[in-house]
Amino acid sequence: METKFCMSCGHTLETRDIDGTPRKACPACSFVHWGDYSIGVGALVVREDKVLLVRRAQEPGKGRWTNPGGYAEQLEQLHETVRREVLEECAVEAEVRNVVALRDLPRSIHNLYVAFSMDYIGGEPTPDMAEVDAAGFFTLEEMNGMNVAPFTRWLVDVALSGRSDGLAYDAEPIVPLDGHGLFRC
Incomplete structure (x- = not known):
């Protein structure tokens, strides 16, 4: 959906050239609509060489196994988002250790996904029966017989094999993911 009105004052936006890019801007105040973005987070929780996965009960990805995660709330820090999502989706308590991967997916709503390595604290995986x-x-062997989403397969590889001091661009991911900007340690 196209943005038509100023989010600051409600005036109708016009298209203006701003630094060589046509952008929606307000002629009545200084508001510029820079684009539409979403930030997702995902948890990589490993216990005894096994990775925590959940099976999606709704779209997108209904029936596929993924790592727990979700979208950041406006005023929520990302490390809190991922803790909340793991607890809500499968009743597992986990603490953030570090950021281990990023996915940059430009589209109509530009999506940035941050994957966190998390330490298992407690709880047995119990689905929320909603999401x-x-x-x-x-284990990896068990996952071979499961309908694991391609991006999650990449993240599982990061969780089990990624060992680095920083994040680097993954030019050759283990699963082809066209249109994704993938970074990993």
């Missing part, structure tokens, strides 16, 4: 209908810790 997810199954949850558990799984």
Whole structure:
């Protein structure tokens, strides 16, 4: 959906050249609409060489296994978002250790996804039966027989194999993910 009105004063926006890019801007105040963005987070919780996965009960990805995660609330820090999402989706308590991967996916709503390595604290995986209908810790061998989402397969590789001091661009991911900007340690 196209932005038509100023989010500051409500005036109708016009298209203006700003630094060589046409952008929606307000002729009545200084507001510029820089674009539409969303920030997602994901948890990589490993316990006894098994990765925590949940099966999506709704679209997008209904029936696929993914790592727990979700979208950041406006006033919520990302490390709190990922803790909340893990607890809500599968009743597992985990603490953030570090950021281990980023996905940059430009589209109509530009999506940035931040994956966190998390330490398992407690709780047995129990699905919330709203967003997810199954949850558990799984080995790579077990995942081979499961409908694991391609991006999650990449993240599992990061969780189990990624060892680095920083994030680097992944030019050759283990799964083709066209249009994604993938960074990993």
